[in-house]
């Protein structure tokens with residue numbers, strides 16, 4: 298069984314024998330790169346589009362996940378740049394996320410015209426999370442197990458006052474894209490984990506936050522992300538996961554894929 302990947306550009310370079318194809322979805326066509334990583338078949342979607350053309354509030358969240366589901370994957374590993382709210386998690390750290398708080402409120406769902414409420418008590422797959430963390434430890438990457446991702450609307454960065462509030466609420470990292478992505482994964486019944494890459498301290502913890510810094514630190518962290526994924530993917534592929542999606546497979550088939 299193949300594994301789906303969602304991330305920024307750069308991850309494609311890890312894929313051997315990659316070829317790209319356009320996958321049609323009811324939400325628009327999506328470029329999907331397919332190939333192998335360490336012997337595991339993977340399908341990769343670049344979250345912001347192949348030319349990084351969709352800003353966080355306009356990412357084609359539903360199309361991206363639909364396209365991956367259509368390839369047949371049942372597990373998705375995502376990577377994402379985040380700002381750190383914790384001194385002890387400096388830029389370059391990798392964080393296996395286990396909770397989110399939604400400050401984006403984007404109202405993007407597959408269940409627009411039917412009443413389905415998905416359970417997100419455990420939004421990120423606990424079994425895949427463990428594998429990611431253990432793989433990170435094995436390759437000696439600076440990885441941390443567990444963290445709460447607070448999602449903002451973007452595309453601007455935050456004010457120091459917002460960051461202070463987010464810290465009081467219990468957030469460990471801040472980003473602009475993981476909600477609704479993680480929720481749509483549950484709705485469409487695929488197991489999902491997020492490896493967050495800390496690219497900067499959040500606003501107020503350093504003199505300013507810049508896009509250039511995010512891009513530069515992300516590309517420096519790429520090597521650790523790749524080593525971790527190379528190690529983790531064969532185990533993820535074989536993993537029999539704790540099934541938090543079991544309730545939703547039928548709904549997904551009927552109301553999302555069956556349209």
Ligand code: HPA
Pocket residue numbers: 378379380381449454455471472473496497498499500506511
């Ligand atoms: N805030 C929001 N999104 C981000 C940040 C940040 O500080 N760094 C990388 N993505």
